[in-house]
Amino acid sequence: MTTETSPAQAAPTRVAAATATTETVPYAHTRLPDADRELLREVLYEVGTDPEQKFILGRRTAELERRLADRAGVRDVVACASGTGALVLALRAVGVVPGDEVIVPAFGAEPLAATVLGVGAVPVFADVDPVTMVMDPVDAESRVTERTRAVVPAHTFTTMADMPAIMAWARRRGIAVVEDAAVAQGATLGGRAAGTWGDIGLYSFFPVKPFGMPGEGAVVLSDNPELATLVRRLRNHGQDGVQRFVHHEVGLNSRFDEVLAGYQLARLDRAEDMIARRAAIAAHYNSRFAALRGSGLLAPTTGADGQCHYVYAVQTICRDSLAAHLAAHGIGSRVYYPVPLPRLSAFAAYAGEGADGRRPGTELASARHLALPLNLNLTDSQVERTADVVCAFFD
Ligand SMILES: Cc1ncc(COP(=O)(O)O)c(C=O)c1O
Known part of the structure; x- marks a missing residue:
């Protein structure tokens, strides 16, 4: 002991x-933990008294994005307001539109299906393996139709979804893969980080998650610069971060808080x-x-x-x-x-x-x-x- x-x-x-x-x-x-309470107080003071007075999407958020991208070995990371928001951004970015079908696991968190309905698409529920409790790749593939636009494998509890099998049929059939790694930050499969297997992935920082924090937040990960740029615009009402009040598309507010970015940065190591x-x-x-x-x-x-x-x-x-x-x-x-x-x-x-x-x-x-x-x-x-x-x- x-x-x-x-x-x-x-x-x-x-x-x-x-x-x-x-x-x-x-x-x-x-x-x-006591040390983290003290850290939160320090970061709050630092951001609150910073001459820059930038509280949302500032330099700390940008640094957190860069450092998380390096750690995961992925080209781009975009911080946003929650895992649920990240799912919406990812579904929108891969082109899911009303009337499309999106395959999700039948056993899992509610946002898996709610976000699909939220973007006007139809959730199609795939069975899970009874032992690992993650999406059964064979059952999921059997539910593909000509309307299927995306599949959302989710890592669940202690097990990552069978990403190689799902990627193989999704690639062959031209179906986008949104890898829900909300609960799997830090995990790897075949040497590759969770969240980097799909066309686009996400981690949640909800308090109970592996790298949870005292607040809401998440990140979207992608190796595809076009998808990442689109997510970056969508999270901020369709603006490109250069010119304000010019909206390239209808986006949403799914931005990241500087206090929480500072807190996550300080704990990253x-x-x-x-x-x-x-x-x-x-x-x-x-x-x-x-x-x-x-x-x-x-x-x-x-x-x-x-x-x-x-x-x-x-x-x-x-x-x-x-x-x-x-x-x-x-x-x-x-x-x-x-x-x-x-x-x-x-x-x-x-x-x-x-x-x-x-x-x-x-x-x-x-x-x-x-x-x-x-x-x-x-x-x-x-x-x-x-x-x-x-x-x-x-x-
Ligand atoms: C697999 C999965 N995806 C998405 C979410 C949503 O994340 P958040 O609570 O950050 O909105 C959760 C939350 O529990 C989840 O378990």
Whole structure:
């Protein structure tokens, strides 16, 4: 056992064997570490008293964009107001127009489908693999029609979507790929950064995301200069950043805040450590749960390639009783998507009929997944206790 202090401060990149305790373990824990509170105060003061008095899309935002582009190995990064805004910008940039179809995973976050409807297009729901819970490339391809303009694979929980397979058929069929890496900043697949596989990609900085911050924000990534330039204009009401009040197209307000840009810049060099700590917690859970497969607990896939570390979700048919058992021992857990997107009343009109309406992988993922605590405020002993209580359930 190494420490009882918050790992967010020291960010140890392993989880040491810890003594069993009876402490409670909240599921979500977004408390800013003390050092980050101080940083926020300093950046706020610096931006507020800067003679330049530029609070939106200033030099800090531009530097954050450049540095993130370097780190991801991509030509351009454009900061915007949220992951949801980034999806809208990306869909618009790749040319999705009213009447088009866009293939999205049936198991995932609501903005995946809502943003498609928001740009006037029709979401087409593809099934997911029941084990990895990410888009099934074969099922997704089977839903392509002559109206399909784009596909939006999303990295989910701890697993990146099968980007090589999706890129292969999308390229062959001339379909644009919007890679939703909202939750996967820092992950790589085959040596290539998440968010850089598609024609265009995105990361969200929503507080609970791997490089989350105390506010709303996101970035769009692309190697295609035309797409990046278009996103840059669209995020600022269609203006080109040179001439004000000249609107090249109908855009929106999805701009980035200088205080948050300064805050993210100051923490950028710590991003790898933050992600490594999450990876260490996930690896520790995996090692503790490996023996439970025969008892009906499916842990996420292991290994670094294609792994992101946003949400650690196990799967079991006893999901609800496991959640109750954890709660009885003071341990929080969460079911993210209990109802598949096409069965939500918001999207039921687009669920599809007959064979298209069958998505067995999605139904299994919705019925079986349970997320365990995974955040930077967890101590080693809280991780160990969570693992102990899960193991005790299957004894
Ligand atoms: C896969 C995915 N895409 C997009 C979003 C939207 O991001 P934001 O909350 O920054 O708008 C989320 C949010 O949870 C998400 O999980």
